[in-house]
Amino acid sequence: MQTAATCHFSFKGNLSGRKALEVKQALAGMIDKGNHCLIVDLTSVCDADIAGVNALALTYKKLRDVGGKMEIRLHREGQLARMLHITRFDLLLTIKFVQLS
Numbered sequence: 591m592q593t594a595a596t597c598h599f600s601f602k603g604n605l606s607g608r609k610a611l612e613v614k615q616a617l618a619g620m621i622d623k624g625n626h627c628l629i630v631d632l633t634s635v636c637d638a639d640i641a642g643v644n645a646l647a648l649t650y651k652k653l654r655d656v657g658g659k660m661e662i663r664l665h666r667e668g669q670l671a672r673m674l675h676i677t678r679f680d681l682l683l684t685i686k687f688v689q690l691s
Contacts, residue, residue: 600631605642605670614645618652626658633663633688638670643677650683663688 597620601613620628630646646662653660664670666687674680 595625596627596629597625598629598631600634602634602636604637605632605635605645606637606639607641610639610641610645613642614648617645617649621649621652621656621658626653626656628653628658628660629663630660631663632670633665635664635668635670638668638673640673640677642670643673643679646674646683647679650679660684661686665690 599617599620601609603609605613617628617630628649630649635642650660652658661684663686667690671680671685671687674683674685
């Protein structure tokens with residue numbers, strides 16, 4: 591998914607509550623500035639809740655509405671991967687699983 595107009599975003603910590611809202615706002619700001627091809631690195635996310643899943647789903651919708659794309663990078667064994675699978679968002683989103691280092 592690498593192109594000249596690709597914009598990278600990474601987040602470390604817990605993707606929940608207030609932090610999830612901050613991530614959603616940061617990603618929305620990137621889209622509003624014309625970045626319609628995002629790589630979102632969440633490999634350093636320790637924990638996530640439904641607010642984190644919601645932030646990713648709303649970012650996906652916003653990008654889809656402008657013809658954009660988003661790739662999410664995360665660990666297959668992580669909490670966020672499990673939540674995306676349980677909510678079935680893993681079928682909708684482009685996810686690249688990376689190995690734990």
